[in-house]
Amino acid sequence: MKIQVANKEDIKELLNIEEALFTNDSSALSKASFSYHLKKNIIYKVVIDKKIIAYILWLKRKNYYRLYSVAILKEFQGKGLGKALLEYSLTNLDKDIFELEVRVKNTVAIKLYEKFEFKKVKILENFYDDEDGIKMRLKR
Numbered sequence: 001m002k003i004q005v006a007n008k009e010d011i012k013e014l015l016n017i018e019e020a021l022f023t024n025d026s027s028a029l030s031k032a033s034f035s036y037h038l039k040k041n042i043i044y045k046v047v048i049d050k051k052i053i054a055y056i057l058w059l060k061r062k063n064y065y066r067l068y069s070v071a072i073l074k075e076f077q078g079k080g081l082g083k084a085l086l087e088y089s090l091t092n093l094d095k096d097i098f099e100l101e102v103r104v105k106n107t108v109a110i111k112l113y114e115k116f117e118f119k120k121v122k123i124l125e126n127f128y129d130d131e132d133g134i135k136m137r138l139k140r
């Protein structure tokens with residue numbers, strides 16, 4: 001398993017992950033969005049046997065990074081790759097504040113973020129079409 005910065009050659013595989021995990025989700029990233037984020041922000045990919053099986057997207061802000069999306073193909077979930085991506089991000093990103101929003105019912109993701117000392121800062125009512133969100137923050 002390798003974690004590396006993604007680049008424009010990876011768009012097709014990143015889109016495949018997005019489509020597999022977020023079918024019918026209006027907030028799923030398009031080809032154009034991936035292209036934009038690869039230029040302006042940071043995407044790390046997880047590669048196993050030369051295939052991309054997960055990614056994490058961080059938006060670069062002046063004083064912090066905002067976690068926009070993290071996605072691991074279903075058959076690879078629950079094997080520590082989410083932890084590996086967070087660990088790698090926190091080691092390599094050069095700011096001390098990290099923020100994210102997560103669905104209130106996504107307990108797996110919330111547990112993962114809490115492992116890295118993200119704290120719940122507020123409830124975001126109707127942040128998603130069909131659900132409230134929670135804003136979480138890490139200051140190190």
Ligand SMILES: CC(C)(COP(=O)(O)OP(=O)(O)OC[C@H]1O[C@@H](n2cnc3c(N)ncnc32)[C@H](O)[C@@H]1OP(=O)(O)O)[C@@H](O)C(=O)NCCC(=O)NCCS
Pocket residue numbers: 021068069070071072073076077078079080081082083084102106107108109111112115
């Ligand atoms: C959420 C997600 C990124 C977590 O990554 P993962 O590789 O599956 O998680 P890991 O195996 O690294 O586990 C990390 C922690 O999450 C929690 N966790 C993982 N799987 C879990 C499960 N099935 N039930 C409960 N908690 C779970 C545990 O606290 C675990 O830590 P532990 O193993 O030390 O107990 C991944 O499951 C995923 O891509 N889900 C679909 C997309 C999504 O919801 N993205 C987040 C919002 S954009």
